[in-house]
Amino acid sequence: MLEVEQKYRADLGKVREELLKLGASLVEAKEEVDVYFQHPCRDFAETDEALRVRRSGSDVEVSYKGPRMRSNAKARLELTASAEGDVEAVLEALGFKKVAVIKKRREYYSYGPLTVSLDDVEGLGQFVEIEAVASSERSVGEAEAEISALAERLGLRERVDATYLELYLSIFKGGV
DSSP states (O other), X not given: OEEEEEEEEOOHHHHHHHHHHHTOEEEEEEEEEEXXXXXXXXXXXXXTOEEEEEXXXXXXXXXXXXXXXXXXXXXXXXXXXXXXXXXXXXXXHTTOEEEEEEEEEEEEEEETTEEEEEXXXXXXXXXXXXXXXXXXXXXHHHHHHHHHHHHHHHTOOEEEOSOHXXXXXXXXXXXX
């Protein structure tokens, strides 16, 4: 399965109000801390990959994000696994280096087959991410069309193609 998503800068209060008018359901709100790692033998910036450990309360996920595919939205392979213990220490023992720690307050909304995240990202600002999953039942093009239609309905105009990691590194060049 492929993750297909698009990010926009937006006023979260206005978007939240529009989502609720459309009948979207709040799934959960939580604090997330994302720690990104650099591979010891290849440059993820060059290969357009990412390795992330996400902590939210006692929950821990490890995600690999493959290179972005050519499409209107950001489409890429994403593999995620739940974990326990000090995953960061394991990765560092294997030679992976921390490059960024990104903290955000995120509200997850469900709207049909789409997930909408309202993100207040420390040091970067407020963003809305609309995400769909492409599979054998739904093509990347269909997922992109659904994302674009909802973005239009929500009045989202300022599209952001960079990932949070890219935005972070453009501001905080030295990383962690």
